[in-house]
Structure formats: C-alpha cells, structure tokens
Amino acid sequence: MGTHNINFSEQFEFTGKVKTLSIVGIALGVAAIAYGFIAGDKVMHERTFANLLLMGYYFACVCMSGMFFLAVQFVAQAGWSASILRVPQAMAKTLPIAAVILVVIISAGLYTHNLYHHWNADGLTDPNSPNYDALIAGKSVFLNVPFFLGRQVLFLGVYSFFAIMFVKLSYNEDLAGGLNSYRKSFKNACIFLVIYGFTTPIFAFDTIMSLEAHWFSTMFGWYNFAAMWVSSLATIAIILILLRRAGYMQWVNNSHLHNLGQFIFGFSIFWTYVWFAQFLLIYYANMPEETVYFYRRFEYYKFWFFLNLAMNFLAPVLLLMDRDNKRTDVRLLFVSIVVLLGHWVDYYQMIMPGAVEDGHNGFGFIEIGIAVGFVGLFTFTVLSSLSKKPLIAKNHPLLQESLHHQL
Numbered sequence: 001m002g003t004h005n006i007n008f009s010e011q012f013e014f015t016g017k018v019k020t021l022s023i024v025g026i027a028l029g030v031a032a033i034a035y036g037f038i039a040g041d042k043v044m045h046e047r048t049f050a051n052l053l054l055m056g057y058y059f060a061c062v063c064m065s066g067m068f069f070l071a072v073q074f075v076a077q078a079g080w081s082a083s084i085l086r087v088p089q090a091m092a093k094t095l096p097i098a099a100v101i102l103v104v105i106i107s108a109g110l111y112t113h114n115l116y117h118h119w120n121a122d123g124l125t126d127p128n129s130p131n132y133d134a135l136i137a138g139k140s141v142f143l144n145v146p147f148f149l150g151r152q153v154l155f156l157g158v159y160s161f162f163a164i165m166f167v168k169l170s171y172n173e174d175l176a177g178g179l180n181s182y183r184k185s186f187k188n189a190c191i192f193l194v195i196y197g198f199t200t201p202i203f204a205f206d207t208i209m210s211l212e213a214h215w216f217s218t219m220f221g222w223y224n225f226a227a228m229w230v231s232s233l234a235t236i237a238i239i240l241i242l243l244r245r246a247g248y249m250q251w252v253n254n255s256h257l258h259n260l261g262q263f264i265f266g267f268s269i270f271w272t273y274v275w276f277a278q279f280l281l282i283y284y285a286n287m288p289e290e291t292v293y294f295y296r297r298f299e300y301y302k303f304w305f306f307l308n309l310a311m312n313f314l315a316p317v318l319l320l321m322d323r324d325n326k327r328t329d330v331r332l333l334f335v336s337i338v339v340l341l342g343h344w345v346d347y348y349q350m351i352m353p354g355a356v357e358d359g360h361n362g363f364g365f366i367e368i369g370i371a372v373g374f375v376g377l378f379t380f381t382v383l384s385s386l387s388k389k390p391l392i393a394k395n396h397p398l399l400q401e402s403l404h405h406q407l
Contacts, residue, residue, distance in 0.1 A: 006251050006403070008394040012243065014387040022380040029373010036366045043357060044366070049105070049114040050355035051367055054347050055374035056105040057207055058231070060098040060156065061224075062378070065232030066091025067163045068196060074182075074189035079401030080259055083251050085393055087239050089170055090386040091232070092163040097381055099156035106152055106207070110145055115355055119143045119213040135214055143210055155203050162192045170393055177395040200225055208347075211354030215293045219278040226271035230312075231343045233263045234336035239382075241329045241336075249391055254327040255407040261326025264339060268316035272309070296353040300361060304349040311342030344371060 036048030066088040073081045109115025118136070123129030125137040136143070165188055173181035201221020209220050217223075237260045243249050282290045297305050315338045325331040352361050393399065 006392070008390065008392055010248065010391050011389070012248055012383070012387045012391055014383045018379070018383065022376040022383070025372045025376020026380065027373075027376075028369050029371075029376060032366050032369020032373060035369070045112070046114050046356045047362060047366055048370070049109045049112070050351055051370040052105045053109065053115060053207075053355065054344075054351050055370055056098070056102040057351075058344065058347055059374050059378055060095070060102045061228035062232050062235050063091050063095040063098045063163075064159055064196075064200075065228045066236070067095060067159065067166060067192075068229065069232060069236065070166050071162075071189035071192050071196070074185045075193060077186070077398070079398035080256065080405045082396040082398045082402035083392055083405075084236070084240060084249070084256060084402070085170065085396070086386060086389065086391050087236050087243075088232075089167050090382045091235070093167045093385045094378070094381040095156075095163040096160040099160050102207075103149070103152055103156060107149060110149070116148075116210060116213075118354065119210065120145060139213060143213060148206060148210075151202065151206055155199050158195060158199075162188060162195075170396075171389060173395045174390070174393060179397060182397050208350055211351060212293060215290055217278050217282065217290070217293075219274055219281075223271070223274045223278055226267055226274055227312075227343050227346055230264060230267045230271055230316075231340060233260055233267065234339040236260060237264065237332055237336045238340070239386075241333045243391075244329065251392070251403055253405065254329075255405045256402075257329060257332050258323075258326045258407050261320050261332050261335075264316055264336065265320040265326070268312060268320075268339065272313040272317075275309075275312075293353075297349055301349045301353060304345055308342065308345045308349055311338055312346060315339070315342065 033048060033052065036044055036051075069081075069088040070085065070092060072078075073085065106115065110120055113120060119139065120143075121131065123131035124133045125140045126132055127137075141147075166185060169181040169185045169188070201224075204221045204224035208224065209216065237257065240249065240252055240260075241257070244252050279294060283294055316335055319331065319335045319338075320326055325335070348367075396402075
C-alpha cells in the first residue's frame, strides 16, 4: 500500500451497536453485583468479591501490559509497530480508571473481610489469642492493611503516571513533529521498564498470592507477568482485526498480525514453562504449606485446572504453529479470543480457592455477569479513548518502516 493512499487524519467513531452493547454489558455487570450482594449469604458475598477482584485485576493487568507494550517498542526502537501504537495507547490511557476500580475493590474486600481473610482477621498476630497464627504473625510486617493498601496505591499510581505521560508525549509528537517527544518517550520507557520489572512481581504477590498467605512461590510474579502480557497481546490483536474489518486502519497488513501472532505463540509457551515449573517444584517437594495450593485445585477445581492448560497452552501452540495461521485474521482472532477466555480461567483458578470457602465455589450468573460487565467497561473506556485522536501517529520517526512492513 502506498503512503499516498493513507488518511493520516482518520479517526474511529465510537457509535452505534458497539457502544450500545458495551453499555448493556456494564448494566448486566451491575445487576450481577447487586444480585450477589442483595440476594446472597456470606458465601455468595465472597463469590461476588472474588469475581470483582478477578475482573478488576484482569482489567488493570491488560491496561498495564498495554503500557508495557509501548515501553518495549520505544526501548527496542521498533519500527514494525509504529502504525498500531494508538491501540495500546488507548489501553494505557484507561489504566487510571482500572487502577481506581481495583483499589476500591481491594479496600472494600479488606474492610468487609470478604477478601484476604487468611491474614486480615482478628487475633492472628496476637500470641494470647486462640486464633494466633505464627506464620501470619511472621509476615505481619509486610501483610498489614495500611502497608498493603499503600503499596497498591503506590504501584498503580506510578504505572498510571507513566501511562499518561506516554500518551501525552505521543499526542505532542503529532502536533510538533521532530524527535523531541520520541527521545523523551525513549528515556521514560527505560526508567519505567526498570520500575515495572521490580514491582510487578510484588504487585502479583500482594493482590493474588496473599489470598492464601500460608503459601508462597518465588515464581508467582513471573507467572502472572506472562499471563497479563499474553492477554494484552491478544487484546491488541482482537482490536486491530475488528477495526480493520470495520474499514479502519487499512495500513495494518498480515505482517503486523504475524508479529503479534509470534508474540502470542512464544509467550504462551513461556507462560506454560513457568506454570509447569512452579507446579512441578512445589508438587514433588512435598512441603504441606506449599502442596496445599495444588491439592485444593485438584480437589475442588479439577475441571478448571486442566481447562486452563488446554486453552492457554495447547490452543495457541497448536493453532499458531503454522505461519499462515498467524497471518490470517480469522484464525488469529479465534486464537486471541481463546487466549483471553483462557486467562480468565487462569485467574479464576488462581483466585477462587483462596477467596471462597472450600466446596462453595460455583459458576453462574455472578461469574458471567461480572465478566460481561467488565468487558463492557473495558470496551467503552478503551474505544472512547481511541476515538479522541487520529488512529495513526503521523509524526512517529519510524512510521514509514511500519507502513512498509513485510515478513
């Protein structure tokens, strides 16, 4: 495609059926939350909070990884992605909203004792209490409500600050041209990647691993990083393919899709490697405080346990191994949707055993409704952001390389 055929002012119009469906999805989510809190007992309240945490965490992680995608492209000085950066930028711009929602969910869960009750209960750290737990007492310097919430606010606040900065610099580049904004983005991306690399494992330890405070894994942070990164790549691929089908971003070609397919393929294997290494080391070590993690998932979540592997390993590896499948939008779209659903299953079996009493897990209107609600919220916020500016960063210094990208 010649660059003379490209409309550098093309903007997405967020109207019609997509906007209506996203609002309907949000309404369905609100109804599911209300049903869980009004119609249910304590177990139902725990299920509702667990699903809110699942989707709030998923929402934040996808937006965080959209920003991570931007930073990696700047540091690598990658040219192939220059014409598709508006999509991860829209995801990054939505991060402050996702961060506020996640902090509210966590705070409410701590206050009501429906989340993190393994360490946030009366008497666990008091040697004179019948509820005294020596292991929890040993971790109380780290696992206490003020410090816990402080870390959440600090990490998500820093991520949101960099997200806003990346987006602002890109928009300034559109107006002013030159290399000044690009150079600032490069420097900020270098700083951000160091911060992100050190803090995301702690963020995962806090938000998810501390649901089961007796258990620990030094690999858990990278396991979560792999999940959030693959989910974000799949989201970017889905948005690009659907935009192209709707007549937008016609400069996106099969080689761009190929690159995204390669990343999804490669990091799905990496996710499986970390998942299996964590499972294998803990399982054969036969340490009760660690093996209980997998015992509970075998005992009460066996279907989800194996479905997780099938959707997040077998599906992307088998379906994206072929070169043509990475370059065909129908097939890549299908695999990306499977991966997104698969990592919902991944987070479900990560969160539910630690948040809901054994034997009381379920799957029904609460799970489906809250998931649909957050999908609607993500769609509404990201596409609203995407519609504010042109769909191409017209003054990006590597744009021509991206427009003529061929593999």
